[in-house]
Amino acid sequence: MPKLFIPGPTEVLLPQREAQTRPMIGHRSKDYAALHASIEERLKKIMFTENRVFISTSSATGVIEAALKNAVKKKVLVPSNGAFSKKWASVAESCGLEAVRLEYELGKAVKPEDIEKALAEDPEIDAVMLTHSETSTGVLSPLKEIAAVVQKFENVVLLVDAVSSFAAAEIRVDEWGIDLLLFGMQKALALPSGLAFCSVTPEILERSKDQPQGRKGYYFDFTEWEKAAAKNNTIITPALSLMFALDFQLGEIEKNGGIEKRWADHAEMQKITIEWADKKGIEYFSEAGFHSPGVSVLQNSLNWNIGELNEKLKAEHDTEIANGYKDLKEKTFRIGHMGDHTPDGVRELLQWIDELTAA
Numbered sequence: 369m370p371k372l373f374i375p376g377p378t379e380v381l382l383p384q385r386e387a388q389t390r391p392m393i394g395h396r397s398k399d400y401a402a403l404h405a406s407i408e409e410r411l412k413k414i415m416f417t418e419n420r421v422f423i424s425t426s427s428a429t430g431v432i433e434a435a436l437k438n439a440v441k442k443k444v445l446v447p448s449n450g451a452f453s454k455k456w457a458s459v460a461e462s463c464g465l466e467a468v469r470l471e472y473e474l475g476k477a478v479k480p481e482d483i484e485k486a487l488a489e490d491p492e493i494d495a496v497m498l499t500h501s502e503t504s505t506g507v508l509s510p511l512k513e514i515a516a517v518v519q520k521f522e523n524v525v526l527l528v529d530a531v532s533s534f535a536a537a538e539i540r541v542d543e544w545g546i547d548l549l550l551f552g553m554q555k556a557l558a559l560p561s562g563l564a565f566c567s568v569t570p571e572i573l574e575r576s577k578d579q580p581q582g583r584k585g586y587y588f589d590f591t592e593w594e595k596a597a598a599k600n601n602t603i604i605t606p607a608l609s610l611m612f613a614l615d616f617q618l619g620e621i622e623k624n625g626g627i628e629k630r631w632a633d634h635a636e637m638q639k640i641t642i643e644w645a646d647k648k649g650i651e652y653f654s655e656a657g658f659h660s661p662g663v664s665v666l667q668n669s670l671n672w673n674i675g676e677l678n679e680k681l682k683a684e685h686d687t688e689i690a691n692g693y694k695d696l697k698e699k700t701f702r703i704g705h706m707g708d709h710t711p712d713g714v715r716e717l718l719q720w721i722d723e724l725t726a727a
């Protein structure tokens with residue numbers, strides 16, 4: 369079973385995998401309602417929000433599409449600094465919305481002042497779709513500062529893709545003023561893939577109600593979701609086994625020092641990787657000061673054959689890192705240090721890389 373140091377899906381520990389084997393329960397039963405309520409309550413706690421948190425049986429991209437369809441009135445600003453953030457502009461267009469791309473060079477972080485300028489220039493923009501951690505380049509954009517800027521514009525809501533930052537980086541939904549925060553379970557939560565979540569303010573729910581006929585469809589309609597959620601339910605049969613695993617993992621996070629401890633662990637794994645790279649003369653691909661705590665994207669400064677290195681890691685240590693994303697293949701490589709990985713595990717991985725690349 370290979371140990372995954374890739375930026376998702378991440379390594380899932382055995383007890384979390386085994387939690388999925390609990391017997392099925394009826395999804396309209398009292399037991400289900402109790403499970404749903406307990407998961408929502410505990411997610412709210414680690415998201416620092418009192419807003420509704422929806423549980424969606426879909427990948428995170430499903431909730432991105434849902435966010436756009438329900439929460440954008442007409443035109444959305446999409447800061448684009450990598451593969452994921454670029455895609456969200458096309459997804460918006462495929463939903464019949466207008467998208468304004470704010471383009472950045474790969475590796476650069478989104479800057480609050482650019483957002484402010486773009487919003488001031490175009491009063492038709494009514495939403496911003498920000499990718500907090502751009503997983504393809506390892507950049508973490510300054511969410512708190514960006515949220516503060518968006519709050520100056522009364523008619524603009526902030527939607528955040530926190531798929532590879534949630535549970536790795538500090539995020540405080542209510543205090544920072546985030547209208548919608550979404551993420552999946554296969555990254556820093558270290559669970560199998562298949563469920564996604566988002567918090568929504570009452571304003572987002574109002575916008576959902578006001579969408580024109582035909583925009584939302586049924587499966588991703590927040591208005592329908594809200595009616596079900598008010599009864600601790602979902603509109604469809606949810607992925608129950610995944611909810612069992614999540615229920616277990618939320619308990620583990622609480623038992624092991626809470627979400628703040630998870631942030632601290634990610635910061636430490638990141639620090640170990642930064643120090644290793646510095647020592648070896650390997651440069652980060654992401655802009656200094658904006659490295660994502662869950663994934664390090666490193667330049668191939670020493671001209672390694674990354675594909676071959678990964679084959680050797682697999683053969684000798686049953687471990688995988690990730691090559692660069694698409695065009696960045698072999699030019700960069702990615703080390704996912706998120707989820708239930710540990711500082712010692714990261715040190716061990718880096719030592720193996722040292723050994724396998726020693727001349």
Ligand SMILES: *Cc1c(COP(=O)(O)O)cnc(C)c1O
Nearest residue numbers: 427428429452501503531532552
């Ligand atoms: C992984 C990832 C996604 C895609 O998530 P899915 O669950 O595969 O839909 C979206 N955004 C970011 C930033 C990601 O890292």
